[in-house]
Amino acid sequence: MTQSVTQSATQSGGPGQSGTEPAARPGADGAMQAAKPPVGVGASPLVAQLVALALIALGVVGIQALLSTTGAIAQAPWITSALDAVDGTASDAPVVLVVAVVAIVLGLLVLPIAFKRRPRKSLELAAHTGVRLRTRDLARIASTAVEGADGVTDVKVTATRRKLRVVATSVAAKDRNGAVVDDIGRRLAPTLEALESRPKLAVSVRNEGVS
Known part of the structure; x- marks a missing residue:
């Protein structure tokens, strides 16, 4: 009698469980495919x-x-x-x-x-979900990151898929331009590290009101 009850409970999945196996959750193979990279209109x-x-x-x-x-x-x-x-x-x-x-x-x-292939206008982020960043948005992010740097009063940023150019206006002495460039590089490092293919960083400093 006891053995029959035990076998019945085992076959039914035990107390609080149904007799059917739970549906398997979709794994990584069922994930949506990343969209194609956005491109420009070209000529x-x-x-x-x-x-x-x-x-x-x-x-x-x-x-x-x-x-x-x-x-x-x-x-x-x-x-x-x-x-x-x-x-x-x-x-x-x-x-x-x-x-x-x-x-x-x-x-x-x-x-x-x-x-001719249409030009690509975005940079891929280091992610597994196909996340991409437009070059103009990269310029905005870089500009925000550089603002507030010591001695920097104005900044202009232009970005392409190959190069990120930063022109900073500084009121510091010219002998501190190296420190300003290093500070800007440190501020932009997290942004560049998030990109799958990092554009080349070019930083130049213009001294304002300094002879």
Whole structure:
């Protein structure tokens, strides 16, 4: 009797437990994948704007030709004027050669834009969750970290993915510029250490009111 009760309790999972196994919690394999790194727009919008302007100009030429043909305006169609201007031009004329060369050069300049990778505008943080920091935000963080440094009255920071440049204005004597640079480096060290790929730090000091 006692043995049967013990076996029954064992099979049911014991007191306070259900007979079914608890669902396994999702592990690291079930974590969401990090998003792709943000990138800039590159030169593609500029080309798109030029193409849009060319299409608008072509549409204006077409409308002018339509109005001229229907008699709405007395001006001759621009297309006809252009054809009359080039009529009789030999295929080996210098102007034809120049136009052909210019067209080829423009084509070669525009073609690589379609295949060129868009520039990256952020820096990855040393984390496992795909956290990234925009370069302009890095400049703001660095500027805040440098403010309040001994003798520094103003600071200008520019940041790229490869370089962090700090220009500090100091009222201290010029012989203390080394100490100011070291202080700025110590203040920025935690920020740079948090980045997966650290940009090069360049610090310069401008002395204000010091001869």
